[in-house]
Amino acid sequence: MTAAETPPPLIRMEGVSKRYGGVRALENAQLEVAPGGIHAILGENGAGKSTLIKIMAGVVAADEGRMLFDGREVNFRSPAEAAAAGIACVFQELSLIPDLSVADNIVISNPPRRFGMIDRRAQRAIAEEALARAGAEDIHPRAAVKDLPLSRRQMVEIAKALTVKPRALILDEATSALTAGDVAKVFAVLKRLREEGLALLYISHRMHEIAELADTCTVFRNGRNVATFEAGTRSNGEIVEMMIGREYSHVFPPKAIRMAEPAKAPVLECRNLGWTDRLRDISLTVGEGEVVGLGGLEGQGQRLLLLALFGVLRGTTGSVLIDGAPVTISSPATARKSPLSMALIPEDRNTEGLMLPMTVRENLSFAALDRVSRGGVIDRDKEERLIDDMVRLLEIKTAGLDVPVGALSGGNQQKVVIAKWLMRTPRIILLNDPTRGIDVGTKQELYQLLRRLAESGAAILFYSTDYDELIGCCDRVLVLYDGRVVRELEGGEITERALIASALNVQAGQEGTAV
Amino acid sequence: MSEWRFWLNEQRGTLMGLAIFLVMFVVYVANHPAGFTANVVHTAANKGVLLAFVAMAQALVVITAGIDLSVGMIFVLTNCIASWIVVGAAVPSALGVVAVLAAGMLCGAVNGLLVIYGRLQPIVATIATGAVYFGLALLLRPFPGGSVNEELADALTGRLFGVIPSSLVALTAVVLIVWLPFRRSVVGRAAYAAGSSEPAAFMSGMPIRRGKFAAYLLGGLLAGMGGLFLTFFTYTGEAAYASGSAYTLWSIAAVVLGGVSLYGGRGSAVGAIFGAFAARTTGDMLFAFDVEPLWQPLLQGIVLMIAVSIGSLALLRVRNRLDWFQ
Numbered sequence: 001m002t003a004a005e006t007p008p009p010l011i012r013m014e015g016v017s018k019r020y021g022g023v024r025a026l027e028n029a030q031l032e033v034a035p036g037g038i039h040a041i042l043g044e045n046g047a048g049k050s051t052l053i054k055i056m057a058g059v060v061a062a063d064e065g066r067m068l069f070d071g072r073e074v075n076f077r078s079p080a081e082a083a084a085a086g087i088a089c090v091f092q093e094l095s096l097i098p099d100l101s102v103a104d105n106i107v108i109s110n111p112p113r114r115f116g117m118i119d120r121r122a123q124r125a126i127a128e129e130a131l132a133r134a135g136a137e138d139i140h141p142r143a144a145v146k147d148l149p150l151s152r153r154q155m156v157e158i159a160k161a162l163t164v165k166p167r168a169l170i171l172d173e174a175t176s177a178l179t180a181g182d183v184a185k186v187f188a189v190l191k192r193l194r195e196e197g198l199a200l201l202y203i204s205h206r207m208h209e210i211a212e213l214a215d216t217c218t219v220f221r222n223g224r225n226v227a228t229f230e231a232g233t234r235s236n237g238e239i240v241e242m243m244i245g246r247e248y249s250h251v252f253p254p255k256a257i258r259m260a261e262p263a264k265a266p267v268l269e270c271r272n273l274g275w276t277d278r279l280r281d282i283s284l285t286v287g288e289g290e291v292v293g294l295g296g297l298e299g300q301g302q303r304l305l306l307l308a309l310f311g312v313l314r315g316t317t318g319s320v321l322i323d324g325a326p327v328t329i330s331s332p333a334t335a336r337k338s339p340l341s342m343a344l345i346p347e348d349r350n351t352e353g354l355m356l357p358m359t360v361r362e363n364l365s366f367a368a369l370d371r372v373s374r375g376g377v378i379d380r381d382k383e384e385r386l387i388d389d390m391v392r393l394l395e396i397k398t399a400g401l402d403v404p405v406g407a408l409s410g411g412n413q414q415k416v417v418i419a420k421w422l423m424r425t426p427r428i429i430l431l432n433d434p435t436r437g438i439d440v441g442t443k444q445e446l447y448q449l450l451r452r453l454a455e456s457g458a459a460i461l462f463y464s465t466d467y468d469e470l471i472g473c474c475d476r477v478l479v480l481y482d483g484r485v486v487r488e489l490e491g492g493e494i495t496e497r498a499l500i501a502s503a504l505n506v507q508a509g510q511e512g513t514a515v
Numbered sequence: 516m517s518e519w520r521f522w523l524n525e526q527r528g529t530l531m532g533l534a535i536f537l538v539m540f541v542v543y544v545a546n547h548p549a550g551f552t553a554n555v556v557h558t559a560a561n562k563g564v565l566l567a568f569v570a571m572a573q574a575l576v577v578i579t580a581g582i583d584l585s586v587g588m589i590f591v592l593t594n595c596i597a598s599w600i601v602v603g604a605a606v607p608s609a610l611g612v613v614a615v616l617a618a619g620m621l622c623g624a625v626n627g628l629l630v631i632y633g634r635l636q637p638i639v640a641t642i643a644t645g646a647v648y649f650g651l652a653l654l655l656r657p658f659p660g661g662s663v664n665e666e667l668a669d670a671l672t673g674r675l676f677g678v679i680p681s682s683l684v685a686l687t688a689v690v691l692i693v694w695l696p697f698r699r700s701v702v703g704r705a706a707y708a709a710g711s712s713e714p715a716a717f718m719s720g721m722p723i724r725r726g727k728f729a730a731y732l733l734g735g736l737l738a739g740m741g742g743l744f745l746t747f748f749t750y751t752g753e754a755a756y757a758s759g760s761a762y763t764l765w766s767i768a769a770v771v772l773g774g775v776s777l778y779g780g781r782g783s784a785v786g787a788i789f790g791a792f793a794a795r796t797t798g799d800m801l802f803a804f805d806v807e808p809l810w811q812p813l814l815q816g817i818v819l820m821i822a823v824s825i826g827s828l829a830l831l832r833v834r835n836r837l838d839w840f841q
Contacts, residue, residue, distance in 0.1 A: 099710075099780035116696075117696060120699070312835065
């Protein structure tokens with residue numbers, strides 16, 4: 001920047017709010033992004049960062065507030081409109097078309113044309129230039145995107161964003177899958193773009209990246225921007241404090257006082273579990289009556305770990321032991337049966353947990369049909385009794401057992417998913433972020449239930465993206481980063497500060513290292 | 516060298532379709548009493564070309580991750596229309612051809628509108644429109660009959676220079692005039708993108724609706740061409756329900772044999788053509804082997820089953836089992 005005064009902001013968000021159902025994703029958010037600078041956005045999972053940039057990029061519409069671009073009020077109705085105005089995005093969930101080639105994808109928003117048809121030679125030239133600009137010459141423009149590994153796809157995504165010659169570039173976790181060498185190349189590109197006067201918005205959980213790149217930082221928490229400051233003026237520790245805030249809204253049941261029982265083998269143990277390059281060398285134990293949490297940023301292998309234990313993944317390495325005896329879990333069907341008696345409560349109840357058009361009764365008995373039937377015939381009385389017990393135990397609010405489960409509220413649907421597995425009285429319960437998108441009241445009921453199940457002897461492995469939950473519910477927490485367990489926290493060590501610091505893979509204790 | 520590899524990878528489905536067809540055709544010709552003669556090739560071409568048109572139509576829609584269960588009925592309807600209006604001198608006949616093709620496109624457009632703007636499931640929407648198209652065909656031709664400009668018909672179903680079947684020349688011309696421009700256009704790419712990953716296509720600002728609409732529209736056109744050729748072969752129009760249904764089902768088999776993914780986004784109409792000829796040859800092959808007619812449907816089904824399973828071998832390599840369901 002040569003001018004002495006700060007240039008007027010290129011993007012200005014004023015009082016932007018957005019709700020998803022009953023959940024407030026953004027509340028009266030303010031943000032100014034200046035041209036010729038890199039603006040970092042920080043915040044924990046669900047702080048509202050993704051919603052904010054989705055509004056900027058025209059993917060979702062804000063409920064309230066306005067957005068100014070280059071001094072004029074804009075209201076993008078689609079990503080295409082935002083792109084036409086000069087806002088390009090590199091999203092966390094990739095926007096590449098898997099079956100098309102790299103070159104096809106790079107030029108996708110505006111392919112070069114000749115006589116009305118796509119000029120393949122010109123397209124190839126553009127793609128090669130864009131890949132070179134992003135420092136990814138190793139990617140062949142004709143390769144199909146679906147055949148590329150994740151890190152290469154991310155580079156294609158960045159190359160694609162550069163071809164539209166944007167005025168503002170938003171990068172949402174754009175480097176999360178990149179190797180160190182690629183990150184260096186991308187940084188060089190971003191710095192050059194800053195020189196060229198682009199406004200860059202950079203979202204990352206990697207503190208050292210922000211330290212290297214950013215000019216300005218804004219911290220988001222619970223859908224609000226809580227602080228904006230010049231980069232380098234706050235320490236890592238201070239930033240982590242800002243991300244945490246001091247708002248605790250959950251009520252948790254007291255944890256059991258656990259005695260060490262060295263004589264007894266843990267109910268579930270895995271040793272050096274690995275799968276492709278996504279899970280590496282994971283060892284853990286879950287004892288009887290214990291709730292073990294899985295923490296870390298999203299997508300660090302927590303979900304895959306649960307899938308691996310439940311027999312969904314093929315070609316896993318390492319070993320799994322139940323009650324100290326090695327077992328082979330070849331499919332979910334064997335996982336749920338004795339002696340394993342596992343249950344997996346999936347994250348996406350719509351696709352993996354429930355058959356929405358079918359009735360509450362049917363959904364409840366799916367996993368336990370073998371327990372209520374004899375010789376393939378369902379014993380209706382037995383089924384009825386078991387279902388009644390569950391509905392009472394979990395206090396499922398439904399107009400009846402014969403209404404489609406899709407008609408229930410989100411919280412009650414989630415209770416049905418859990419009840420369905422409890423009908424088998426599982427010994428090992430794997431939970432994949434089970435409270436996502438459900439109301440606070442139901443959440444609290446679920447916490448109580450988890451504790452009760454643990455007290456009755458179940459071993460619980462609980463992945464959650466909500467740090468409060470991990471602190472409130474778990475006896476121990478394993479923090480994953482890049483498919484590995486990087487830290488194990490126990491008892492009083494489980495604090496929000498420790499969780500965030502180990503999720504980011506930094507030492508929060510070092511107050512000295514400035515960002 | 517590596518350019519070749521990428522080309523092979525892109526064309527794998529199509530080449531697989533070609534290979535399946537060639538193997539079947541060689542076996543067929545080797546066991547044919549007459550052997551590899553212009554006559555045998557001509558008959559095979561004329562039989563195969565009808566399904567080839569309908570399969571191309573199906574391929575266009577399948578690429579968008581849809582399915583068109585009305586293609587066979589568009590084929591029958593346009594046959595009935597052609598048997599009324601592709602008659603007389605050169606000029607009226609030419610106008611008749613244009614009108615028949617326009618009718619095919621109209622059918623495709625209706626399908627597209629229902630699916631894209633009416634947001635109906637392609638499978639249901641096209642079952643309904645298929646019934647409508649057949650109903651219209653029946654009203655036009657309650658009984659088989661009508662006629663066609665025979666000079667035009669003979670020219671398009673005969674042989675060029677005494678050896679090349681002119682129906683194949685016409686098919687090639689259609690590939691060059693309809694398919695290749697579509698494949699290379701922005702709407703064509705949008706159709707592929709929508710079939711491969713509609714959310715990603717939306718995020719990239721692609722004209723998804725136009726792409727899908729173009730696929731249905733051109734699908735109607737190609738099915739109409741099939742109907743026109745049927746009229747040229749038979750000289751009559753007939754509202755044959757069984758034939759329409761059979762063409763619909765076989766077009767799906769042909770598309771799969773030709774390497775077009777039923778999940779959308781992958782494959783080419785050229786592959787569907789090879790698939791169509793391969794599917795046709797399964798029937799003819801049994802004939803050449805002198806199999807009793809009673810056994811033919813059963814054996815034809817088995818041959819088809821084997822051919823189609825080749826394509827699903829890739830599933831054996833999946834490592835996250837949830838990928839099976841995506």
